Amino acid sequence: GESVGLHLPTLSVQEGDNSIINCAYSNSASDYFIWYKQESGKGPQFIIDIRSNMDKRQGQRVTVLLNKTVKHLSLQIAATQPGDSAVYFCAESRHNTNAGKSTFGDGTTLTVKP
Amino acid sequence: EAQVTQNPRYLITVTGKKLTVTCSQNMNHEYMSWYRQDPGLGLRQIYYSMNVEVTDKGDVPEGYKVSRKEKRNFPLILESPSPNQTSLYFCASSHRTGVADTQYFGPGTRLTVL
Numbered sequence: 240g241e242s243v244g245l246h247l248p249t250l251s252v253q254e255g256d257n258s259i260i261n262c263a264y265s266n267s268a269s270d271y272f273i274w275y276k277q278e279s280g281k282g283p284q285f286i287i288d289i290r291s292n293m294d295k296r297q298g299q300r301v302t303v304l305l306n307k308t309v310k311h312l313s314l315q316i317a318a319t320q321p322g323d324s325a326v327y328f329c330a331e332s333r334h335n336t337n338a339g340k341s342t343f344g345d346g347t348t349l350t351v352k353p
Numbered sequence: 354e355a356q357v358t359q360n361p362r363y364l365i366t367v368t369g370k371k372l373t374v375t376c377s378q379n380m381n382h383e384y385m386s387w388y389r390q391d392p393g394l395g396l397r398q399i400y401y402s403m404n405v406e407v408t409d410k411g412d413v414p415e416g417y418k419v420s421r422k423e424k425r426n427f428p429l430i431l432e433s434p435s436p437n438q439t440s441l442y443f444c445a446s447s448h449r450t451g452v453a454d455t456q457y458f459g460p461g462t463r464l465t466v467l
Contacts (some may be wrong), residue, residue, distance in 0.1 A: 273456075275458075281460065282357075282443050282458030282459055282460055282461050283396070283456075283458050284458070285455045285456070285457070288455060328395060328396065330396075339384065339386075339402075339403050339409055340398060340409075340411060340412075341398055341456070343388070343395045344395055345393065345394065345395040346395050
């Protein structure tokens with residue numbers, strides 16, 4: 240079946256370092272990929288997205304890279320801060336076949352050490 | 354303020370007692386969806402709705418029903434709850450413009466079925 244998975248369930252970094260969170264997906268028909276951040280006790284919040292016809296997109300302190308050849312995307316957080324500590328999910332959705340279905344990865348817990 | 358609201362936020366019930374979790378959004382979004390979140394399993398999609406009177410199954414629809422009679426509301430119905438439906442539930446909505454599908458999540462409903 241289709242799946243979206245993260246390589247590491249936990250990641251610990253020093254404040255000020257860069258963080259890289261990885262995600263693999265299986266469905267070649269995925270059109271759109273999103274990274275969400277979930278803080279304790281809250282619902283997931285949008286961080287950044289990328290369409291399947293792109294390979295890189297940058298936001299404020301975050302960059303998403305998409306490699307369709309190996310079905311892999313990553314989230315890079317520059318100068319990681321304590322407020323970045325959260326669970327990060329990658330998700331994919333499709334807009335043709337099975338439009339409306341969204342699949343989420345299991346999540347990576349990022350801990351930022353002061 | 355643009356938001357997705359869910360009620361109740363916490364619910365403890367017993368096996369077999371029908372319950373409804375309400376979800377409402379004030380962003381005029383066409384798309385709404387329900388997810389459940391369980392430890393180690395990420396978010397799994399239960400049902401989604403592309404628009405009023407249009408609903409479809411996600412990955413884990415068994416034991417749940419939904420309805421979409423109005424654009425803003427998307428209630429989740431458990432006709433006969435069982436302990437394996439104990440979980441954290443999230444409602445989400447999005448304005449599907451072309452490929453973009455950024456979902457806005459509610460605060461979550463923690464359900465315990467005894």
